[in-house]
Amino acid sequence: xxxxxxxxxxxxxxxxxxxxxxxxxxxxxxxxxxxxxxxxxxxxxxxxxxxxxxxxxxxxxxxxxxxxxxxxxxxxxxxxxxxxxxxxxxxxxxxxxxxxxxxxxxxxxxxxxxxxxxxxxxxxxxxxxxxxxxxxxxxxxxxxxxxxxxxxxxxxxxxxxxxxxxxxxxxxxxxxxxxxxxxxxxxxxxxxxxxxxxxxxxxxxxxxxxxxxxx
Numbered sequence: 001x002x003x004x005x006x007x008x009x010x011x012x013x014x015x016x017x018x019x020x021x022x023x024x025x026x027x028x029x030x031x032x033x034x035x036x037x038x039x040x041x042x043x044x045x046x047x048x049x050x051x052x053x054x055x056x057x058x059x060x061x062x063x064x065x066x067x068x069x070x071x072x073x074x075x076x077x078x079x080x081x082x083x084x085x086x087x088x089x090x091x092x093x094x095x096x097x098x099x100x101x102x103x104x105x106x107x108x109x110x111x112x113x114x115x116x117x118x119x120x121x122x123x124x125x126x127x128x129x130x131x132x133x134x135x136x137x138x139x140x141x142x143x144x145x146x147x148x149x150x151x152x153x154x155x156x157x158x159x160x161x162x163x164x165x166x167x168x169x170x171x172x173x174x175x176x177x178x179x180x181x182x183x184x185x186x187x188x189x190x191x192x193x194x195x196x197x198x199x200x201x202x203x204x205x206x207x208x209x210x211x212x213x214x215x
Contacts, residue, residue, distance in 0.1 A: 006103065007031065008041055009050060009069040010076070012059060014159060017051075018066050018137060021058035030161075063135075070136040075102040075110045077123035080160075082113060084124045091124040091175070092165035107132070125165070126157030126175050126211070142214075144191060144207040147181055153193075153212040154178045164209055171200050178215060 011030045015022045024038045031038070042059055045051045050065035061069060079098040083089040089097075105113075111132060114120070120129055130136035141156055155177050158164060168174075179193035179200070188204040202210070 005041070005045065005050075006068070006072050007099075008045060009061065009065055010072050012051065012061055013066070013069040013073065013136070017059065017061050018069075018135075019060075021054060021060050023058035026058075066135050067133075070130045070134065071107075072102055073127070073136055074114075074130050074132070075105045077127055077129045078110060078113050078117065078120070079105070080123045080125070081117050081120045081129070085117070090169065092162065092169045094124065095160055095162050095165070123160070124175070125160045126155075127160060141211040144181075144193075144202065144210045144212050145204065147212070147214065149181050149184055151181045152178065152215040153181065154215055155210060156213045157211040159209040161209070164206060167203075167206055168210075171202065172198065173200055173202070173210075 008027070008031070011027060012022050015026050015030065024035060024042065027033075027038045027042075028035050042051065042053060045059070045065070046053050049062055050068065051059040051061055053059045076098050079101045080091075080094040083094045083097060084091060114129075114132075123129055128136055128138055138157070144153065147153060155173065155175050158168065158175070177195065179195050181191065182194050182199075183192040185191070185204075190201045190203055191207045192199065192201050194200070
């Protein structure tokens with residue numbers, strides 16, 4: 001399978017395509033490619049039995065597509081752990097290099113890497129690292145936008161997206177930190193959160209891709 005096909009499968013999963021329909025517009029945005037290119041690739045993936053397509057609804061991974069996506073995600077997230085824990089990368093720096101490494105990593109290398117890292121369960125962004133030959137499903141969580149003022153939350157997972165991660169680093173938000181929601185601005189305005197150490201104002205767009213646990 002070509003790296004291009006692999007990137008499509010991985011993105012469809014990241015967007016929730018293991019259980020829900022993902023529309024072409026979301027894929028265009030995620031991969032920064034033309035709508036025509038997405039339509040052409042989706043047709044190829046349908047023919048190969050990796051996704052199913054419903055007109056006006058979108059695409060969803062088949063069992064075969066989810067298995068292939070899970071293998072890729074396992075390699076990608078293992079490399080992210082390695083880069084952060086052993087080479088001093090920050091969580092917003094790892095994506096591009098992990099993207100390159102995943103495409104040239106054999107199953108044997110991935111297994112040995114996992115053993116070396118003591119079989120980590122999560123990547124630096126809070127995503128699940130599946131076991132070998134196991135389909136991956138993220139734990140179902142609500143986003144920061146779905147809780148009312150006064151709720152105490154813990155940052156559990158964020159999308160592995162470079163622009164988002166750079167933004168979170170710029171405002172000093174980290175995984176596993178605990179906060180109280182102080183204010184939710186009207187008309188999809190920023191969400192203000194705080195703890196004893198800091199106060200943050202998070203854009204609605206970013207908050208919609210930050211998955212949290214209620215405390």
